[in-house]
Amino acid sequence: MIDFVGKRKIFIVISLILVVASLISIFTKGFNFGVEFLGGSEIILKVNAEVSESDVRQIIKNLAPEFENARITQIKSVDDPKGISKFSIVVSPKDENGELKVYTGEEKSVLSQKIVEAFKNNNYTAEVIGFNETSGYAAQEIKNLTWKAIVFTLLALLIYITLRFQFVFGVGAVVALIHDVIITLGFYSFFNYELNVAAVAAVLTLIGYSLNDTIVVYDRIRENLRRSRGSTIETLVNNSINQVIKRTINTSLTTFIVIFILLLFSGNSIKPFAFGMTIGTIVGTYSSLYIASPIVIRWIKK
C-alpha cells in the first residue's frame, strides 16, 4: 500500500513549483508558434547539400524585405537520404498598410524561382517543395477558437462530473486538468517545441486522457463511499487509489509506449503532437494519483 494521501502536501508543493515555473516560462519566454498561429507563408525548401540554417539565411536575406526576419528551422525526417537538408522558412510579409499580406499564385512562383536562383548563384541545387500560407485572419481565428474549445470543454466536464459524482469532484478534476494543461504548455515553452494545431490537439486529447484516469479513481472512491463506514476519508481515498493503481500504471505505460515511439520515430509535423502527449501522459497520470483526489479530501461528503 502506497501512501498517496499522507504525503499530499509535498506533492502539492511540487505541483505548485512546476505550475509557477511553467507560467513564468510561458509569459517571459513565450511559445515557438507554428505558422497557423503566426500567420504568413511557410516555404519548405530542399537543398541538395548539407547546409546550415545560417547559410540559408545568408543566401535568402536580400530577396525581399520580409526575409530578413524569416524564421528558419531545419526539418528532418527519418527517411531523408544523406547530403540533403530541408528547411522551413516562415515569413510574414506586410502590405502598404502594415497588414499581413497573402502572396498571389504568381508572386509565389516568382519568389520560388528567386530562391532557387539565389542558391544556384551560391553553387547549390535547391528546390521549393512546399509553399503554404495562412492569413492573419485564420491565425487569429484559430487562436480564439482554441481558447474557446478549452474553456467550454472544462465547463462541460465540470457540469457532467457534478451531476454524476459531487461538485467537489468536478472541481478536483478541473483543477487537475488545468494543472496538466499549464505544465504541458510550460514544457512546450521551455523546450522551445513548436506549438501548432497538432499540438493543440495533443493538449485537448490530454484533457480527455487525464480525465479518464481521474474518473477511474473517483469511481472507486464513490463505490467505497457507499460501502465502508468506519474508516476515515483519508484511508478511504488512499485505499481507492491503491485499488486502481495497477490499472493506472498498466494503462499509462501502454499509452506511453505508443506515444513515445511516435515521438522518437515520427515525421516532423506529428512530433509536436507526440511531444505534448508524452509529457501529458506522465503529468496526467501523476495528477490523477497525487492531485485530483488528495486535494479535495477535506470537502468530500460521506
Added chain:
Amino acid sequence: MKDNKVRGIITLIVIALAFLSLLWPTSEGYKGLASLFSRIKLGLDISGGARIEYKVDIDKSVENPSQVAEDVWTVLRNRLDMANYTEAVVKQTFREENTFIIVEIPGATDTARAEQLIGSTGLLWFGQVIDSTTSDPNIDPNLINEAKREKAEWLLDREGKTWYLVKKEIANISNLKLVSPKIVEAIPQVDRNNVAGYVVTFKLDKQYADVFKRITEKLYVPEDLINQGGVAYQQALKKRLAIVLDDRVQFAGFVTAKITDGSALIKGNFTLDEAKQLAAILKSGALPARLEKVSSGWVAPLLGADIVSASLKAGIIGIILVLIYMIIFYGVMGIVADIALLYNTFLLLGILAATGSILTLPGIAGIILTIGTTVDGNIIIYERIKEEIRRGSSVKAAISTAFSKSFITLFDANLTTIIAGLFLYYFGTGTVKGFAITLIIGVLGSLFVNLVVSRFFLELFSGAIKVKGASKGGARA
C-alpha cells in the same frame, strides 16, 4: 451461455461489415496490405495537393444566407467538375457566424489555375466596343474624357494587353443590353480557321435569344466592309461586339451575321485549358456571393509521404510492443485484449471507409489514442476479475461481476472523453476536426469492443484463465 452466443454473432457480423467496407472494390490500384486502406479518403496533409479556403461574403440583407452558401457550393462544384477537377473536395464550414468554403484538390501542384476558376465571380455581359488602345487609358486625359462622353468604361482584355472602351447599352438604345444571361450550353472546340487555337461555342437560354438577335441586328457589319477599309471601316470599328466576363474583355469582334437562335462563339486564340475553363464558368453561371480568400497553399506529396510512412512505422512498432506487454502481464486475458485492440482498429478503419470520412494526420494520432482507450477498458475489467477471483469467486462468476461493476466506470470515463471530442469537433478547424472524428468513433468503438467483443472471448476462454494469488483469498475489503 445464450447471451454469449448473441455476443459472438454480433462480434462476427460487425467485423465482417468492417472488412466488407474496407475491401469493397475500388478503382484505386493498391496492392497487398495497402489495399486494406484504399477505401479510406486521405486528407490533403497525407496525399498532398492544393488547398484554398474562402470566406463567403454574404450580404447582410439576404433572407436565407444558408441557401446562398449552398448555391455557391453548387456553382463551385459544377465549375470544378467541368474543368476536370472531379477529384476535388469542396467543403462548407461554419465558424463564428461566417461561412467558409474549402476547396481541396489532391495531387494538384499549382493553385493559380484553380484560384482563377473559383475566384471568378462569373458576371457575364455583352457590350459594344467604341474604341480601343494599347496604352493605359487611365493616365491619358483625352481617353478618360472619351469614356465620360460615351458613358462607357475602359476594360482590359484577357491577356492584359489591349484596352477596350465598352458600353452596356447597345447603339445607345436604352434597355438594349444583355447582362448575366443564362447559358444552357458551352463547349470548347477546335478553331477550324486556326489549327493551333480553340474557340468556345455557347448557346443562350431561349428567353435571351430575342435580345441577342436584336443586338446582333444593330451591330451587324457586312464582311466585305471589314476588308474594304477607309471611312466605312472606321465606322464599323465602333460596332464591334464585346463579351465581358469578370470585367475582362474575353472577346471583341465583328458580328458578320444576324444570330437568331442565341448561339454564338467566342474566339480568342485560347489554349484547350483556357477554353475549358471559360466554358466551365459560362455554363456554371455567376457566383451568388463574393468569395474572400482566407488562405491558400499546397502541400507537397513528397512531404506528406515520408511523414506518413514514418508515423505508420512508429504506430505499428508501438502496437506490437503493447500486444506483447499485455500478454506478459495478463496471459490468456492479454490475448483477448490483443484481439480487442486489433478488432477496434479495423472497426475504426472500416467506419472511416464506410462513411467517407477523411483521414488526416491528427486522425492517425486519434487511431493511436484509440489503442489506449481499448487497452484501458480491458485492463479495468481484468483488474476487477482478478479482484473477484481473489475474493474467492469462480472465474465465470468473477467475469460476470467484473463486467457489471466496470460498466459504470467505462461509461463515465469514455463519455467524458466523448464530451471533450465533441467540443473539439465543434470549435476546431480542418485537421483538428478530423482528429475529433476519429477520437469519437474510436472511443465509441472501444466501448463496444470492451463490453461485447472482449466479453465474448473472455467467456469463451474462461476455462484457461488462471489468476495468481487466488488462494490468498479476500485480502482487500
